[in-house]
Amino acid sequence: MELTLLGTGAPAGLPRPDCPCAACATAVGADARAATALLVDGTLLLDLTPGAAFAAARAGHSLGGVRQVLLSHPHNGPAVEVPAGLPQPGRVPDGRELALLTGHRVRAVPMDAPGTGYAVTGPDGQRLLYLPPGAAPAGLDENGEPYDMVAVDVVGRPDALAKLRAAGAVGPATDVIAVHLDHDVPPGPELHRRLAAAGARTVPDGATLVVGVYEDVPDVPRRTLVLGGARSGKSVEAERRLEAFPAVLYVATGGTRDGDSEWASRVHTHRERRPGSWRTTETCDLVPLLAADGPPLLIDCLSLWLTDAMDAVDAWDDAEWASGGERALRKRVAELTGAVRATRRTLVAVSNEVGSGIVPATASGRRYRDELGRLNAAFAAECEHVLLVVAGQALPLRG
Numbered sequence: 001m002e003l004t005l006l007g008t009g010a011p012a013g014l015p016r017p018d019c020p021c022a023a024c025a026t027a028v029g030a031d032a033r034a035a036t037a038l039l040v041d042g043t044l045l046l047d048l049t050p051g052a053a054f055a056a057a058r059a060g061h062s063l064g065g066v067r068q069v070l071l072s073h074p075h076n077g078p079a080v081e082v083p084a085g086l087p088q089p090g091r092v093p094d095g096r097e098l099a100l101l102t103g104h105r106v107r108a109v110p111m112d113a114p115g116t117g118y119a120v121t122g123p124d125g126q127r128l129l130y131l132p133p134g135a136a137p138a139g140l141d142e143n144g145e146p147y148d149m150v151a152v153d154v155v156g157r158p159d160a161l162a163k164l165r166a167a168g169a170v171g172p173a174t175d176v177i178a179v180h181l182d183h184d185v186p187p188g189p190e191l192h193r194r195l196a197a198a199g200a201r202t203v204p205d206g207a208t209l210v211v212g213v214y215e216d217v218p219d220v221p222r223r224t225l226v227l228g229g230a231r232s233g234k235s236v237e238a239e240r241r242l243e244a245f246p247a248v249l250y251v252a253t254g255g256t257r258d259g260d261s262e263w264a265s266r267v268h269t270h271r272e273r274r275p276g277s278w279r280t281t282e283t284c285d286l287v288p289l290l291a292a293d294g295p296p297l298l299i300d301c302l303s304l305w306l307t308d309a310m311d312a313v314d315a316w317d318d319a320e321w322a323s324g325g326e327r328a329l330r331k332r333v334a335e336l337t338g339a340v341r342a343t344r345r346t347l348v349a350v351s352n353e354v355g356s357g358i359v360p361a362t363a364s365g366r367r368y369r370d371e372l373g374r375l376n377a378a379f380a381a382e383c384e385h386v387l388l389v390v391a392g393q394a395l396p397l398r399g
Contacts (some may be wrong), residue, residue: 001104001122001211002041003149006055008205009033010133010182011073023183030204031187036179038130038151040120043102045069046130048089050080059206068100072132074114091116111135119147126212129169133180136160137167146171148212154178154200155185158244159275161198166246166277173214176200193396197221198244221385221399222346227353227376228389235300237387237394238350239274245346247295248278251286253304284308290339290347302351302379306372309333315371316364333375340382351376353388 007013014033015024027033035049039056042065049055056063069082069089082088092098092108094116099105103123108116115132122128129150131137136157147169152160155178164170178200185191195201199220203209224241228234242248274280278298283289284305289297299305313328314320340347355373360366380386385399 001120001124001126001128002208003128003151003211004039004042004056004059004061004208005151005177005179005203005205006037006039006052006059007034007049008036008177008179008181008202010180011035012182014181014183014187016183019183021183023186027183027187033181033205036133036151039063039066040104040128041102041122043067044100044104044106044120045086046118046120047072048080048082048086052080053083055206059208061208067102068098068106070098070106070116070118072116072118072130074132092118109140110138112138122211124212128211129164130179131157131160136163137169140164140167140169145169146174149175149177149209151177151179152200153180154195154198154244155191156180156182158198158240159277161200161244162246162275162277165244175209175211177209178202190394193394194240197241200244220346221383223340223343223383224348224385224387224399225376225380225383226348226350226387226389226394227380227397228350229353229356232389233392233394234350234352234389236392237389238298238300238348241348242296242298242346243275245296246277248275249289249295249297250274250278250280251289251297251299252280252282253284253286253299253301253308254282287335287339290343290345292345294345296346296348299347299349302349302375303354303372305336306368306375310368310371315367318363321367329371333378337378337382340379347383349379349383351379 013035015027034051034055036047037049037052038046039061042061045066048069053063063086066086069087071089071091092106094108094110097105097107105121107119109119111117113135115135117131120128127147129147131152133153134156136159150170154161176199178195185194226234226238309329309332313325315325315329355369360369386397388395388397
């Protein structure tokens with residue numbers, strides 16, 4: 001089964017007309033995208049968009065062989081005139097299946113937002129799933145069988161991809177193609193990095209793909225360290241890297257602080273933006289979690305873990321530090337980094353990058369600064385991917 005992406009952008013396209021944002025300003029050349037429309041084997045058109053016939057011609061195809069046009073968007077008809085010779089667009093009712101004379105079968109998948117998703121099975125059994133913009137499946141009955149290819153709004157609804165993974169509809173070999181791309185993420189390297197973290201990729205408008213043929217599916221980094229200063233966006237970046245995966249375990253090392261309303265507000269903000277499918281545990285006992293099997297871990301953050309570890313060995317006292325506290329802390333750090341090396345779980349950890357500004361006025365403050373620098377370096381050495389977040393921009397240091 002052959003799939004040609006006549007467009008891969010949001011309904012308004014990219015750049016959006018008359019939008020002055022930075023993402024739209026840089027969406028030129030191969031990064032400019034028409035509204036998403038998919039041509040399957042030259043006979044089935046999923047979504048009729050402005051300029052579809054010209055887009056097909058540029059890709060070396062014709063719409064003359066199209067025998068069925070199906071709409072996924074919430075509206076009941078296209079906002080464009082139907083080209084001569086093209087069938088009138090229609091929609092398959094949720095849960096119903098349409099059999100085409102070409103041997104294709106199309107089943108309508110219910111969504112949790114207005115619109116219709118389509119599961120297409122080719123004459124030779126290849127399976128494609130296409131979801132409308134801003135929507136996720138409302139229910140899946142796939143018996144754990146993964147699709148060969150999924151075209152989905154990865155940026156706008158990463159939880160849709162998480163649901164598909166949880167249901168077994170997306171497996172390690174599923175080719176996940178990001179469509180309905182809007183100006184939420186700057187095009188180019190930043191978009192590719194975001195998608196790769198979700199195990200997805202994007203292709204330019206006009207690309208033709210063969211469904212069921214193994215592609216170079218992006219490898220999701222198994223261990224990632226995200227560094228950054230205060231309010232740099234490091235926690236948001238870490239959460240983004242796992243929001244397309246189900247059942248993440250969020251490990252909060254800060255705990256609770258009685259009577260501290262400002263700290264409670266910070267904790268509440270973090271909880272509110274996490275996906276509902278994530279679980280949370282508050283602990284600094286990280287080694288057993290890393291040793292156990294289970295879903296991905298997000299540890300936020302190592303700097304608070306270090307505070308707890310230094311408290312445990314009384315590292316703030318100069319005499320205790322000299323008489324054994326330093327050795328005890330080194331042992332704890334070695335145990336942690338050893339567990340990171342041995343873990344089989346997907347791991348994203350957050351830590352503060354310090355020491356680039358004011359020198360702490362106290363010996364204990366300078367000790368903490370130095371030990372956090374050592375911890376970050378040791379932890380980063382065990383990670384395939386290391387990022388530094390500055391002013392909300394993620395800069396790859398490794399991977």
